[in-house]
Amino acid sequence: xxxxxxxxxxLCAQVQTxxxxxxxxxxxALGRLLGEDCVAQQDQPPFPRSPLDGYAVRGADTASASPExxxxxxxxxxxxxGGMFDGTVGPGEAVRIMTGxxxxxxxxxxxxxxxxxxxxxxxFLYSSSxxxxxxxxxxEDYKKGDILLEKGTVLNGAAVSVxxxxxxxxxxxxxxxxxxxxxxxxxxxQPGTPLTAGKIYDSNRFYVTSRLMELNCPPVASLHCGDDAxxxxxxxxxxxxxxxxxxxxGGVSVGEKDILHRTLELLGAERLFWRLAVKPGxxxxxxxxxxxxxxxxxxxxxxxxxxxxxxxxxVLARLTGNPRLTMKRERKLLRDGYPKGAKxxxxxxxxxxxxxxxxxxxxxxxxxxxxxAHADCLLELPAQPTGFPAGKEVWxxxx
Amino acid sequence: xxxxxxxxxxLCAQVQTxxxxxxxxxxxALGRLLGEDCVAQQDQPPFPRSPLDGYAVRGADTASASPExxxxxxxxxxxxxGGMFDGTVGPGEAVRIMTGxxxxxxxxxxxxxxxxxxxxxxxFLYSSSxxxxxxxxxxEDYKKGDILLEKGTVLNGAAVSVxxxxxxxxxxxxxxxxxxxxxxxxxxxQPGTPLTAGKIYDSNRFYVTSRLMELNCPPVASLHCGDDAxxxxxxxxxxxxxxxxxxxxGGVSVGEKDILHRTLELLGAERLFWRLAVKPGxxxxxxxxxxxxxxxxxxxxxxxxxxxxxxxxxVLARLTGNPRLTMKRERKLLRDGYPKGAKxxxxxxxxxxxxxxxxxxxxxxxxxxxxxAHADCLLELPAQPTGFPAGKEVWxxxx
Numbered sequence: 001x002x003x004x005x006x007x008x009x010x011l012c013a014q015v016q017t018x019x020x021x022x023x024x025x026x027x028x029a030l031g032r033l034l035g036e037d038c039v040a041q042q043d044q045p046p047f048p049r050s051p052l053d054g055y056a057v058r059g060a061d062t063a064s065a066s067p068e069x070x071x072x073x074x075x076x077x078x079x080x081x082g083g084m085f086d087g088t089v090g091p092g093e094a095v096r097i098m099t100g101x102x103x104x105x106x107x108x109x110x111x112x113x114x115x116x117x118x119x120x121x122x123x124f125l126y127s128s129s130x131x132x133x134x135x136x137x138x139x140e141d142y143k144k145g146d147i148l149l150e151k152g153t154v155l156n157g158a159a160v161s162v163x164x165x166x167x168x169x170x171x172x173x174x175x176x177x178x179x180x181x182x183x184x185x186x187x188x189x190q191p192g193t194p195l196t197a198g199k200i201y202d203s204n205r206f207y208v209t210s211r212l213m214e215l216n217c218p219p220v221a222s223l224h225c226g227d228d229a230x231x232x233x234x235x236x237x238x239x240x241x242x243x244x245x246x247x248x249x250g251g252v253s254v255g256e257k258d259i260l261h262r263t264l265e266l267l268g269a270e271r272l273f274w275r276l277a278v279k280p281g282x283x284x285x286x287x288x289x290x291x292x293x294x295x296x297x298x299x300x301x302x303x304x305x306x307x308x309x310x311x312x313x314x315v316l317a318r319l320t321g322n323p324r325l326t327m328k329r330e331r332k333l334l335r336d337g338y339p340k341g342a343k344x345x346x347x348x349x350x351x352x353x354x355x356x357x358x359x360x361x362x363x364x365x366x367x368x369x370x371x372x373a374h375a376d377c378l379l380e381l382p383a384q385p386t387g388f389p390a391g392k393e394v395w396x397x398x399x
Numbered sequence: 400x401x402x403x404x405x406x407x408x409x410l411c412a413q414v415q416t417x418x419x420x421x422x423x424x425x426x427x428a429l430g431r432l433l434g435e436d437c438v439a440q441q442d443q444p445p446f447p448r449s450p451l452d453g454y455a456v457r458g459a460d461t462a463s464a465s466p467e468x469x470x471x472x473x474x475x476x477x478x479x480x481g482g483m484f485d486g487t488v489g490p491g492e493a494v495r496i497m498t499g500x501x502x503x504x505x506x507x508x509x510x511x512x513x514x515x516x517x518x519x520x521x522x523f524l525y526s527s528s529x530x531x532x533x534x535x536x537x538x539e540d541y542k543k544g545d546i547l548l549e550k551g552t553v554l555n556g557a558a559v560s561v562x563x564x565x566x567x568x569x570x571x572x573x574x575x576x577x578x579x580x581x582x583x584x585x586x587x588x589q590p591g592t593p594l595t596a597g598k599i600y601d602s603n604r605f606y607v608t609s610r611l612m613e614l615n616c617p618p619v620a621s622l623h624c625g626d627d628a629x630x631x632x633x634x635x636x637x638x639x640x641x642x643x644x645x646x647x648x649g650g651v652s653v654g655e656k657d658i659l660h661r662t663l664e665l666l667g668a669e670r671l672f673w674r675l676a677v678k679p680g681x682x683x684x685x686x687x688x689x690x691x692x693x694x695x696x697x698x699x700x701x702x703x704x705x706x707x708x709x710x711x712x713x714v715l716a717r718l719t720g721n722p723r724l725t726m727k728r729e730r731k732l733l734r735d736g737y738p739k740g741a742k743x744x745x746x747x748x749x750x751x752x753x754x755x756x757x758x759x760x761x762x763x764x765x766x767x768x769x770x771x772a773h774a775d776c777l778l779e780l781p782a783q784p785t786g787f788p789a790g791k792e793v794w795x796x797x798x
Contacts, residue, residue, distance in 0.1 A: 026590060030609050044769070045599055051766065053654035080626070080656050082586030084597040098654040100586050100698065102597045113653075141767035148769055157609035158704070158771040158798075165602030165700070165768055169591025187481030187499050191425060192568025198483045198501045200444055203564030210429050210556035227479070254512070255452035255497040257479045299499065301564070305557070367450065368540035369564055370443070370547055372557040399557075 001277040001344065008314045010272050011286060014293045015244060017321040020175040026163060029155050031216045032173035033322055038149040040166055043139035047102040049081075051136050055094040055116055055123055056107035059131035070117075070124035079104065094123050103135060110134040152321055177319040180221040180239045181208045184232060184250040184259065185299055190224060203369055204249040204297075204304045211308060215325055217316050219247075227251065229262035236267060240292040244319055247312060250299030252283045260285055260296045269294060277344040277383075280366030281307045301369040306347045309378060309399065327378075327397040332357040334379060337390035338364075344383050349375035350396060357396050375399065400676040400743065407713045409671050410685060413692045414643060416720040419574040425562060428554045430615045431572035432721060437548040439565055442538035446501040448480075450535050454493040454515055454522055455506035458530035469516075469523035478503065493522055502534060509533040540564075551720055576718040577642045579620040580607045581634060583649040583658065584698055589623060602768055603648040603696075603703045610707060614724055616715050618646075626650065628661035635666060639691040643718055646711060649698030651682045659684055659695045668693060676743040676782075679765030680706040700768040705746045708777060708798065726777075726796040731756040733778060736789035737763075743782050748774035749795060756795050774798065 021035030281303020362371030420434030680702020761770030
């Protein structure tokens with residue numbers, strides 16, 4: 001059977017990183033990937049500015065100033081942040097200036113107001129300053145032409161504020177991948193409808209849909225389809241031209257109602273693989289239909305979750321060009337043992353505790369999902385015949 | 400001057416955790432906090448079900464079955480997932496059954512199809528099974544009446560899918576805090592407008608607004624106000640009745656246009672503190688107006704960012720009841736030195752590298768924001784007169 005790493009390579013080889021971009025309002029770009037190098041259109045700050053409230057002067061005029069021997073300068077203007085002084089500060093002159101205001105021509109430093117007599121017509125300075133002290137030069141943060149953020153950067157809050165500071169109201173971002181989610185199965189009811197005999201509620205579609213939302217790749221469609229290979233093929237035919245990835249859940253095993261096999265036949269889709277050496281969820285099936293990748297997960301809730309995290313996320317990373325969408329893995333000491341052996345690697349739900357990891361509380365059975373809500377990682381037990389002892393290192397995949 | 404920890408305590412004492420709830424569509428609840436204990440309305444699964452494709456039988460009937468001596472049973476029905484078998488499986492009888500289908504009355508185990516001749520009228524079984532092997536009991540995941548998720552749980556994707564599996568189409572969540580953001584300053588232009596002499600673009604409002612969005616507390620209003628104490632007081636009067644927290648940026652220092660002092664006077668707001676022993680951004684001001692907390696940050700971009708992270712986040716944690724909104728801090732080795740001493744603690748932008756931390760590339764000046772986009776932590780240098788040497792441990796606050 002195929003190993004997970006081989007499956008990931010096969011899947012990622014089927015998709016290309018999206019290069020198309022679109023322009024959005026700045027705040028709507030939060031969490032998106034920048035679609036262009038953001039080049040500064042002006043120096044930041046655009047002008048030399050005062051870092052404090054005081055008097056803008058020529059440093060040379062202040063050289064001898066001290067509390068005992070203050071220097072007296074003529075105040076020729078007053079400047080608030082946002083204002084401009086039209087003239088030039090000459091020798092013997094000062095301009096009253098507030099934090100953030102542009103330092104006027106002629107002046108090369110600022111004496112803070114606490115070191116003056118706060119004079120209005122004339123001011124006594126009690127301290128000296130060298131030229132370009134207390135002076136924020138134009139371009140202190142960055143210069144016109146600098147690349148502020150590179151194409152592909154994930155736009156977090158700080159990056160958004162840098163773009164705002166550079167004057168950007170709209171920004172070009174990479175188009176998101178277009179993904180559809182289809183859960184299958186006649187036994188599957190949608191939440192909010194009455195539960196009837198033999199049925200269960202659809203949790204899988206909500207797992208995959210909300211995980212895609214959390215990973216900033218919300219699906220363009222999320223729907224349910226009964227056990228009808230024709231109808232499912234029709235849905236896939238309809239969705240494929242406008243999606244790069246269709247994730248289905250259920251119907252991939254060997255039973256008579258495992259309709260995905262027949263669905264792929266009806267579509268004439270090219271099968272990439274079926275069944276991985278990964279428990280739970282091993283019957284995962286993948287195919288290519290036109291330019292759309294079909295990743296068909298098992299209907300077993302924890303199995304679907306594991307294969308989504310291990311297989312779909314690298315595909316998302318490749319589609320978006322954002323490597324952080326793949327799970328990070330680390331070696332940690334597993335404090336608990338696990339009684340069941342398996343011929344293949346088995347994934348369990350875990351909770352990280354520093355350098356160690358514990359099994360998540362609750363049922364670890366493949367059909368049980370509720371323990372997933374309390375887990376912060378998946379942990380991997382190697383194939384082994386007789387169960388896994390406590391106190392050994394395992395790979396931990398951070399959710 | 401007040402220490403940061405004292406300021407946090409003062410601020411948090413002013414607000415109470417929001418208890419009001421609202422009902423939203425399940426997928427809209429992603430990232431929200433559950434507003435009720437979610438109690439299971441039925442067992443999960445609701446019925447005993449088959450974990451595989453095969454034949455539902457009485458275990459006792461299979462005791463002697465082996466490849467050499469197969470047991471022959473009469474097939475009395477066929478059952479797919481979602482279906483029901485009305486009768487009872489008697490001795491000598493079997494029901495063809497698919498994964499996920501309810502195990503019929505009378506049967507207590509399932510023989511997988513690979514261990515049979517796939518018979519239609521009658522089936523030969525080549526292996527035996529004990530009762531309740533290959534049998535998922537009703538309530539295997541959870542039982543009716545179990546608390547699946549407790550009030551206050553952050554609803555991640557897995558939690559949403561657990562709620563879906565329990566049949567919930569809508570869910571009660573805690574109301575979000577209502578927060579307004581107001582940037583101030585005549586020198587501040589909105590992005591997208593032409594840059595004129597002496598002006599800069601508003602980055603601070605976008606920092607605070609987008610950080611609130613990232614922390615799942617999007618503001619209900621985000622606006623700019625010029626240096627006009629009357630106009631600002633009017634905005635605060637208008638917003639306060641429908642907000643728990645108003646964050647302003649700028650105008651808190653000692654200059655003539657530092658209008659926040661006058662604004663608070665006009666409002667008759669109760670000042671909680673002014674100025675913290677934290678660089679940069681130290682002139683932070685806090686007040687209470689009616690039942691609304693006013694947190695007034697310095698206009699210095701990095702100062703505003705530091706005080707937002709250090710002061711506003713604990714307030715958000717308190718308002719929402721989600722302690723994870725406060726920054727986690729860890730001791731790490733700072734590989735770089737920093738030349739400037741300071742009479743108070745100084746925060747810098749850093750990048751975590753395993754157990755160590757480095758200064759973020761780019762300008763660390765308080766007025767420079769762009770380095771923030773490349774940082775993943777704030778790091779704290781203690782008050783010290785002469786600069787900080789490389790290779791010492793510091794507190795690191797993870798962004």
